[in-house]
Amino acid sequence: MADEGKLHPAEHRAYRELYVSCRQLTRRWGRLAPALEGTPVGDALQRGLEETQRLLAELAQRTAAYGLHGGPTAQGLGARIADLRAVVTDRGADTGLVVRFAVLDMEHLTTLLRQLAELARARGDRDLAGFCEGWSSRLESELGAVREAAVKLGTDPDRAAAPLHDSLPNRAAHRVGWVFGSIGEAVDRVAGRQRG
Numbered sequence: 001m002a003d004e005g006k007l008h009p010a011e012h013r014a015y016r017e018l019y020v021s022c023r024q025l026t027r028r029w030g031r032l033a034p035a036l037e038g039t040p041v042g043d044a045l046q047r048g049l050e051e052t053q054r055l056l057a058e059l060a061q062r063t064a065a066y067g068l069h070g071g072p073t074a075q076g077l078g079a080r081i082a083d084l085r086a087v088v089t090d091r092g093a094d095t096g097l098v099v100r101f102a103v104l105d106m107e108h109l110t111t112l113l114r115q116l117a118e119l120a121r122a123r124g125d126r127d128l129a130g131f132c133e134g135w136s137s138r139l140e141s142e143l144g145a146v147r148e149a150a151v152k153l154g155t156d157p158d159r160a161a162a163p164l165h166d167s168l169p170n171r172a173a174h175r176v177g178w179v180f181g182s183i184g185e186a187v188d189r190v191a192g193r194q195r196g
Contacts, residue, residue, distance in 0.1 A: 007066045011119045015063050018112055019070030022056045023078025024085075025049070025105045031086055032102055035164050040149040041099050048106055048142035055135050062131055096160035099150045106143040110136045 007015070029049040036042030060070060090098050113136035120129035153160050 006123070006125070007068065008119060008123055011116060011123075012068060014112060014116050014119065015059075015068055016070065016074050018059065018109070018116065019056070019074035020078040020081070021105075021109055021112060022052050022059070023075040024082045025052050025078075025109065026056070027079045027082035028085055028090070028105065029102060031082075032090070032098065032164070036095075036099075039153075039159075041146070041153055044142070044145040044149040045102060048139070048146055051138060051142050052106075052109065055139070058131075058135075062128065090164055093164075094161050095164050096150075096153055098164050099146075099153055103143070103147050103150050106139060106146055110139050110143055113139065 026049055029045045029052075033042050033045040033049055036045065056070075056075075063070060085101075089101065093101075113132045117129045117132035117136065120126075120132060
């Protein structure tokens with residue numbers, strides 16, 4: 001069995017990041033999937049959420065063998081990041097933008113897992129490298145499904161431009177987002193004319 005000294009410091013930090021990122025994804029997608037229930041996006045988010053929950057369960061067993069644990073601090077941080085994103089980005093942005101950001105959540109996980117596989121290989125740990133590589137492949141399938149669903153959301157421009165939820169606070173935050181976007185466009189337009 002491995003001991004704590006076997007993990008390279010880069011692996012140690014990257015596994016902590018993996019715990020944070022997985023928890024952030026499961027918490028955030030746990031809010032997004034019900035808001036988009038019955039749509040291809042909602043279905044893809046739900047499947048990706050469930051797969052990431054399975055990864056977290058298996059990850060806890062793997063990293064414990066090295067004396068590395070991912071909770072409550074690491075997972076708590078991930079949950080807080082998801083909460084902040086829910087209030088700031090997800091509430092005020094268009095559904096299309098929120099979904100595109102969700103694609104990046106899974107992209108980050110798959111890239112991180114691939115790098116962890118290389119870090120394990122660099123110190124000769126084929127078992128841990130295989131674990132990370134296998135999970136990266138499993139999640140890349142989910143990434144592809146979420147990306148495809150995000151692209152297809154473009155076939156419904158009204159939904160893509162609407163707030164994620166149709167509640168009064170979300171509609172208000174969404175309008176504020178549009179106001180800031182309009183101001184930014186106006187500034188850019190003036191700057192563009194001055195340059196031209």
